[in-house]
Amino acid sequence: MRAALTIERLTAGYPRRPVLRDLSLPPLSAGGVTALTGPNAAGKSTLLKALAGLVKAEGRVLYGDVDLLRLPLAARADLVGFMPQALPQGVALSVLESVVAAFEAARPDALADADATRRAVATLDRLGIADLALDGLDQLSGGQRQLVSLAQALVREPRLLLLDEPTSALDLRHQVTVMEAARSLAAEGRTVVVVLHDLNLAARWAERVVVLDHGRVAANGTPAQALTAETLAAVWGVAARIAPDPGGIPHVVVEGALDTARADPAGAASPSRNTTAA
Numbered sequence: 001m002r003a004a005l006t007i008e009r010l011t012a013g014y015p016r017r018p019v020l021r022d023l024s025l026p027p028l029s030a031g032g033v034t035a036l037t038g039p040n041a042a043g044k045s046t047l048l049k050a051l052a053g054l055v056k057a058e059g060r061v062l063y064g065d066v067d068l069l070r071l072p073l074a075a076r077a078d079l080v081g082f083m084p085q086a087l088p089q090g091v092a093l094s095v096l097e098s099v100v101a102a103f104e105a106a107r108p109d110a111l112a113d114a115d116a117t118r119r120a121v122a123t124l125d126r127l128g129i130a131d132l133a134l135d136g137l138d139q140l141s142g143g144q145r146q147l148v149s150l151a152q153a154l155v156r157e158p159r160l161l162l163l164d165e166p167t168s169a170l171d172l173r174h175q176v177t178v179m180e181a182a183r184s185l186a187a188e189g190r191t192v193v194v195v196l197h198d199l200n201l202a203a204r205w206a207e208r209v210v211v212l213d214h215g216r217v218a219a220n221g222t223p224a225q226a227l228t229a230e231t232l233a234a235v236w237g238v239a240a241r242i243a244p245d246p247g248g249i250p251h252v253v254v255e256g257a258l259d260t261a262r263a264d265p266a267g268a269a270s271p272s273r274n275t276t277a278a
């Protein structure tokens, strides 16, 4: 199935703490990567968790013509792979055991052990971390843990893949490994949504960028449409220059915080420090 993901009037959050209210998004098509970005606490993780069935949600989330919110959890787990921001600590498993367990947790009836193991090794190999297979999860560096968490989400080859900041702890080479993997999974017909704070990584690798702010969609479109100086001022409260690189991909240079953060979307306020978008 090569289906688009459409969100209609999604309301989601935590007990006594609604985060997303009536959020709608036009179809996110399969075949490309969608970057989901926005300031801290904008609701990005909550959105992914709502799609994965991990927080209470109302509205409609259509994958093709299937409403994910009305699918039994086991069927949804088969369709949706979710990579959380952090793996739990204190799990006494090897890397390989943890990836096999992630596979079997969602499909207990599926393959014989040897096939599950072969699938897990192939997934580790795809991410360039087969050499970590026998290491204990608790021996890993932050970046290695992030790659293993991604392997756990990928091993079932879900149609819809939701990755929450998969590159935040990674060095440059591994960022590319992960974004290449995201792109090639999308090219296989999957829908891939990746939370990224790095706007230049988003612009380089995503076909579509959705900016969330205070639980609402503040911008949505191609990187050039969504990542404008006006949006960066209004949503992040920073003064930025956007210059296309020679390949036409927008490059974001953040020049500083606006003194009147969010009050001056036109960028008239003067920047107070110099930084470059990470």
Ligand SMILES: Nc1ncnc2c1ncn2[C@@H]1O[C@H](COP(=O)(O)OP(=O)(O)OP(=O)(O)O)[C@@H](O)[C@H]1O
Pocket (backbone or CB within 6 Å): 014, 015, 017, 019, 038, 039, 040, 041, 042, 043, 044, 045, 046, 047
């Ligand atoms: N388990 C929880 N219970 C109650 N409130 C929560 C819970 N998790 C998150 N929140 C709140 O929901 C809001 C949105 O959080 P969320 O994690 O979705 O933001 P985010 O955009 O992913 O942020 P970040 O970029 O910092 O990871 C925040 O105000 C946060 O405090």
